Amino acid sequence: MKSFLLLLIVQILQSPLIRAQMPGFVNLDCGGTSEHTDDIGLEWIPDNTFAFGERANTSLMYNNKKQYETVRYFPSDERKYCYTLNVTKRLRYLVRATFVYGNFDSSSVFPRFDISLGATYWETVGITNVVTPVMKEIVLLAPSDSLSVCLLNASSGVRFISTIELRQFNGSMYYTLFEAEYFMSLGARVNFGALSNASIRYPDDPFDRIWESDAAHRTNFLIDVAPGTTKISTTKPIIINYGEMPPLKVLQTAVVGNNGTLSYRMYLENFPGNAWAFAFLAEIENLGRNETRLFKALSPWDPPVNDVVVNVEASAGGKFRFYEPGFWNVSLPYITTILLQKTSNSTRGPILNACEFFKYLPINNGSLDATRMASLVSNFPQAKWAQEGGDPCLPTSWTWVQCSSGRQPQIISINLSGTNLSGNIPQQVTRLSGLIELHLDGSSLTGTIPDFSGLSSVQIIHLENNELLGSIPTSLASLPQLKELYVQNNNLSGVIPEGLLKKNIVFNYSGNPNLYVRSKEKSALKTIILSTVGALLLLLVLTILSFYMFKKKYKKQGKTVYFTTGKSNLFSEIDTESAQRFELAEIKDATVDFQKKIGKGGFGSVYYGKLYDGREIAVKVHDTESKQGVREFLNEVTLLSRIHHRNLVSFLGYSHQEDTNILVYEFMHEGTLAEHIRGHPEKKITSWVKRMEIAEDSAKGIEYLHKGCSPTIIHRDLKSSNILLDKDMNAKVSDFGLSKLMDDVSHVSSIKGTIGYLDPEYYAAEQFTEKSDVYSFGVILLELISGHDPISNENLEANSNYIVEWAKDHIENGNIYAIIDPAMEKTYNIQSVWKIAEIALMCVKLRRTERPSISEVLKEIQEAILIEQTGTNSQVESIDITLSNSLGSTPEFEKLNWARTNNAWQTDSFMQPGLR
Numbered sequence: 035m036k037s038f039l040l041l042l043i044v045q046i047l048q049s050p051l052i053r054a055q056m057p058g059f060v061n062l063d064c065g066g067t068s069e070h071t072d073d074i075g076l077e078w079i080p081d082n083t084f085a086f087g088e089r090a091n092t093s094l095m096y097n098n099k100k101q102y103e104t105v106r107y108f109p110s111d112e113r114k115y116c117y118t119l120n121v122t123k124r125l126r127y128l129v130r131a132t133f134v135y136g137n138f139d140s141s142s143v144f145p146r147f148d149i150s151l152g153a154t155y156w157e158t159v160g161i162t163n164v165v166t167p168v169m170k171e172i173v174l175l176a177p178s179d180s181l182s183v184c185l186l187n188a189s190s191g192v193r194f195i196s197t198i199e200l201r202q203f204n205g206s207m208y209y210t211l212f213e214a215e216y217f218m219s220l221g222a223r224v225n226f227g228a229l230s231n232a233s234i235r236y237p238d239d240p241f242d243r244i245w246e247s248d249a250a251h252r253t254n255f256l257i258d259v260a261p262g263t264t265k266i267s268t269t270k271p272i273i274i275n276y277g278e279m280p281p282l283k284v285l286q287t288a289v290v291g292n293n294g295t296l297s298y299r300m301y302l303e304n305f306p307g308n309a310w311a312f313a314f315l316a317e318i319e320n321l322g323r324n325e326t327r328l329f330k331a332l333s334p335w336d337p338p339v340n341d342v343v344v345n346v347e348a349s350a351g352g353k354f355r356f357y358e359p360g361f362w363n364v365s366l367p368y369i370t371t372i373l374l375q376k377t378s379n380s381t382r383g384p385i386l387n388a389c390e391f392f393k394y395l396p397i398n399n400g401s402l403d404a405t406r407m408a409s410l411v412s413n414f415p416q417a418k419w420a421q422e423g424g425d426p427c428l429p430t431s432w433t434w435v436q437c438s439s440g441r442q443p444q445i446i447s448i449n450l451s452g453t454n455l456s457g458n459i460p461q462q463v464t465r466l467s468g469l470i471e472l473h474l475d476g477s478s479l480t481g482t483i484p485d486f487s488g489l490s491s492v493q494i495i496h497l498e499n500n501e502l503l504g505s506i507p508t509s510l511a512s513l514p515q516l517k518e519l520y521v522q523n524n525n526l527s528g529v530i531p532e533g534l535l536k537k538n539i540v541f542n543y544s545g546n547p548n549l550y551v552r553s554k555e556k557s558a559l560k561t562i563i564l565s566t567v568g569a570l571l572l573l574l575v576l577t578i579l580s581f582y583m584f585k586k587k588y589k590k591q592g593k594t595v596y597f598t599t600g601k602s603n604l605f606s607e608i609d610t611e612s613a614q615r616f617e618l619a620e621i622k623d624a625t626v627d628f629q630k631k632i633g634k635g636g637f638g639s640v641y642y643g644k645l646y647d648g649r650e651i652a653v654k655v656h657d658t659e660s661k662q663g664v665r666e667f668l669n670e671v672t673l674l675s676r677i678h679h680r681n682l683v684s685f686l687g688y689s690h691q692e693d694t695n696i697l698v699y700e701f702m703h704e705g706t707l708a709e710h711i712r713g714h715p716e717k718k719i720t721s722w723v724k725r726m727e728i729a730e731d732s733a734k735g736i737e738y739l740h741k742g743c744s745p746t747i748i749h750r751d752l753k754s755s756n757i758l759l760d761k762d763m764n765a766k767v768s769d770f771g772l773s774k775l776m777d778d779v780s781h782v783s784s785i786k787g788t789i790g791y792l793d794p795e796y797y798a799a800e801q802f803t804e805k806s807d808v809y810s811f812g813v814i815l816l817e818l819i820s821g822h823d824p825i826s827n828e829n830l831e832a833n834s835n836y837i838v839e840w841a842k843d844h845i846e847n848g849n850i851y852a853i854i855d856p857a858m859e860k861t862y863n864i865q866s867v868w869k870i871a872e873i874a875l876m877c878v879k880l881r882r883t884e885r886p887s888i889s890e891v892l893k894e895i896q897e898a899i900l901i902e903q904t905g906t907n908s909q910v911e912s913i914d915i916t917l918s919n920s921l922g923s924t925p926e927f928e929k930l931n932w933a934r935t936n937n938a939w940q941t942d943s944f945m946q947p948g949l950r
């Protein structure tokens with residue numbers, strides 16, 4: 035039924051009768067004069083709201099693509115020209131800029147220039163013929179509420195642009211762990227076995243990606259095609275589980291290597307670089323019962339580290355189903371060879387339906403003063419100089435500013451002489467801490483001179499020939515670097531600050547009728563008053579200072595002592611002594627003879643107790659039939675006593691008597707997380723932020739087990755009933771360390787994970803790794819979003835009663851609302867729910883190698899919380915820093931940081947098995 039509906043939807047989308055443009059589409063016809071709808075139903079609007087450049091007609095005539103008949107071109111100056119587009123922050127978009135030269139300037143000089151997206155260099159546009167559209171495309175997660183497409187730095191010809199298109203995605207197909215640091219720039223998107231030369235796009239593709247035909251003769255595009263390569267196609271529908279996958283028409287055609295090999299040499303635009311590279315496959319031939327199609331991809335990676343045999347039909351779960359293997363991150367050259375080879379036991383050759391390659395483009399976060407400058411220019415919506423757009427310094431600076439060099443430049447000079455400014459001197463310029471020169475002369479500025487004391491580097495200030503009022507602020511005299519100050523020909527009044535007159539600077543204040551230099555007497559009097567007051571103040575300050583210093587010293591001593599204890603606790607070498615040994619009688623007293631049972635876990639039963647000193651405890655009693663010997667038990671105790679972290683339930687001590695093994699923990703008042711998601715309605719946590727904070731706490735606890743303990747501890751039984759809450763609702767992980775250590779293979783444990791949370795690769799490998807915990811944690815994240823049991827008895831409406839399958843179906847269909855716990859208050863920001871859902875899906879990937887580390891998961895959770903709190907994710911960097919500091923530098927972190935800074939992940943790639 036479900037697939038039938040899907041087919042219906044797919045067919046409706048294909049129908050040529052439906053021509054209503056998708057929401058989230060923006061089609062800007064640069065240089066156009068009127069709105070029009072083109073042959074495929076896209077509605078174009080002219081770019082005349084952007085007040086720059088000139089219109090021109092190309093020499094080309096298109097029947098149904100009027101947008102290519104005009105261009106906007108820009109003068110050959112140093113300025114960059116930016117189109118600023120509104121977007122929704124944190125949604126994913128496709129941005130496409132198209133350039134059709136058409137000899138619009140009748141010069142036949144092929145233009146060559148750069149384009150940027152905000153401060154991020156995008157690509158160099160090089161025109162090589164008159165008629166062929168040059169398209170540049172980026173897929174990105176919108177980092178702010180606007181995007182600027184800028185043209186700059188022409189090295190030949192005249193800069194121009196034909197169209198700008200914006201498409202909004204609503205699912206997660208292009209989600210990557212790197213999307214906060216990298217845009218994805220399109221290298222190639224090919225539809226193999228295409229029936230014609232025409233590319234496939236909207237409305238076949240609802241997101242209007244352009245799937246180029248492998249038959250079209252683009253020079254140097256696909257070469258070295260292996261002998262025996264044939265095209266196949268079908269008209270049967272293909273089951274595509276979610277919206278953003280390649281359109282049906284693309285998957286219905288393919289090439290197969292009948293002689294056993296498929297190979298293509300492709301020229302990837304904008305490469306070499308690190309790539310997102312995926313193949314899109316579906317078995318569209320009817321293979322006989324005795325036939326198989328098995329193949330290996332021998333390239334694009336080299337050497338073939340992944341000896342994975344691809345079996346499309348099996349991986350996709352049948353014929354005419356969709357399967358998507360690929361790489362999240364692989365280093366590719368400009369000329370990349372795809373090479374698929376059948377295995378010797380396969381009867382058919384390899385198949386390829388489509389592929390997509392993106393290059394990771396490092397995002398430049400822009401200059402330090404970008405926000406201030408954006409606010410400054412927004413005060414002058416009419417002024418031409420305020421329209422330059424984009425970042426003030428990057429990739430090139432605005433014409434009227436100069437910037438320092440470096441990755442995060444600052445404004446060092448502003449030159450707005452004679453630009454007809456009116457009103458007050460904009461406050462923003464007083465906050466540019468790197469400013470050295472300020473030229474605001476020759477306009478109609480009114481109001482008073484503001485406080486420039488924030489400009490500690492300023493050397494030259496030109497305010498002459500305006501209509502400024504009021505007095506000259508004394509603070510100008512205290513600018514340490516000031517060398518030249520020009521205020522002549524204004525309406526300034528009052529006394530000129532003496533400090534300025536004494537200062538060894540160029541100072542022109544003529545032409546201000548009401549401005550005068552103070553007489554000697556007055557100033558002498560003032561000096562006396564000032565110095566008296568000054569002396570008194572000094573005395574006061576000294577008194578206060580010495581008081582504080584005394585106090586500080588005192589305090590510091592106390593603190594030092596405190597730190598020492600704290601540290602010895604945290605980094606204790608072997609702290610067996612810190613585990614208290616309890617007498618059985620003591621425990622019996624505390625629990626009133628094991629009266630109040632509060633739970634039962636893999637370890638045994640748990641009882642509530644209260645010690646003499648009033649501490650409340652949870653007492654875990656080993657099952658009697660436990661095979662564990664004394665020695666193993668004491669080993670565990672030693673281990674447990676070494677683990678201390680605020681997000682791990684504290685281990686207080688143990689008892690081993692009369693063949694009973696007992697572990698004593700701090701008592702957690704609010705019980706398990708499971709009770710708070712699925713228990714009594716009154717206990718339910720309805721706040722999304724609270725749920726995320728619990729996820730954050732738990733992830734920190736797990737991170738400590740994985741990264742902070744040596745040897746590494748794998749929990750092996752993470753689940754929502756093993757996450758406990760204290761009376762302030764802080765989450766702590768419990769039941770850790772009750773199982774074998776990473777390097778202690780001989781120790782056979784009784785705990786083997788819980789169904790619903792268990793890493794599927796465990797079945798094959800029979801071994802737990804950190805990534806097994808990550809899998810379980812992914813399930814917990816899905817529980818937090820949905821409130822569902824990991825395995826539900828009631829049939830979840832989809833085809834699975836397993837939370838992972840069910841949630842995956844909905845998330846990948848872009849329908850996040852279907853899985854959000856209805857008990858949750860509707861105050862959440864949907865973007866933060868998306869983020870958690872996406873990272874949860876990464877955690878529950880079938881293959882361990884594709885799952886993120888718990889540290890990466892933690893970072894995503896923190897970003898999601900930030901989105902909720904501030905609506906931004908701008909502080910991500912500082913979180914990174916605290917994280918790595920608190921952990922020291924574990925190898926994983928070093929790798930991550932290194933990758934971020936150097937954009938080189940050569941070895942860090944892996945194959946994705948698909949099975950979405």
Ligand SMILES: *[C@@H]1O[C@H](CO)[C@@H](O)[C@H](O)[C@H]1NC(C)=O
Pocket residue numbers: 089090091
């Ligand atoms: C472009 O062509 C249109 C009609 O063909 C004409 O009205 C318009 O003036 C031309 N624009 C320029 C800048 O030549």
Ligand SMILES: *[C@@H]1O[C@H](CO)[C@@H](O)[C@H](O)[C@H]1NC(C)=O
Pocket residue numbers: 083118119120
């Ligand atoms: C972008 O949004 C702002 C304010 O929301 C609006 O003033 C402006 O016209 C919009 N720009 C475009 C190009 O739609």
Ligand SMILES: *[C@@H]1O[C@H](CO)[C@@H](O)[C@H](O)[C@H]1NC(C)=O
Pocket residue numbers: 148187189429430
């Ligand atoms: C401008 O382009 C030239 C050559 O195309 C290049 O050398 C230069 O670095 C570019 N400048 C900027 C600021 O991108």
Ligand SMILES: *[C@@H]1O[C@H](CO)[C@@H](O)[C@H](O)[C@H]1NC(C)=O
Pocket residue numbers: 261262292293
């Ligand atoms: C490919 O297979 C065909 C027959 O299927 C054969 O005629 C041809 O020689 C083969 N070519 C190569 C290079 O193996």
Ligand SMILES: *[C@@H]1O[C@H](CO)[C@@H](O)[C@H](O)[C@H]1NC(C)=O
Pocket residue numbers: 322324325381
């Ligand atoms: C598969 O079986 C069919 C008959 O069912 C036979 O014609 C064909 O040769 C067989 N193919 C192979 C590779 O064994």
Ligand SMILES: *[C@@H]1O[C@H](CO)[C@@H](O)[C@H](O)[C@H]1NC(C)=O
Pocket residue numbers: 328343377378379380
């Ligand atoms: C075919 O060969 C590959 C290795 O080349 C092997 O992994 C696979 O299991 C084999 N399949 C069958 C059905 O024999």
Ligand SMILES: *[C@@H]1O[C@H](CO)[C@@H](O)[C@H](O)[C@H]1NC(C)=O
Pocket residue numbers: 056204240241277278847848849850
């Ligand atoms: C976007 O998601 C909604 C469900 O949330 C779905 O109905 C719609 O079809 C999706 N859009 C596309 C183009 O897939």
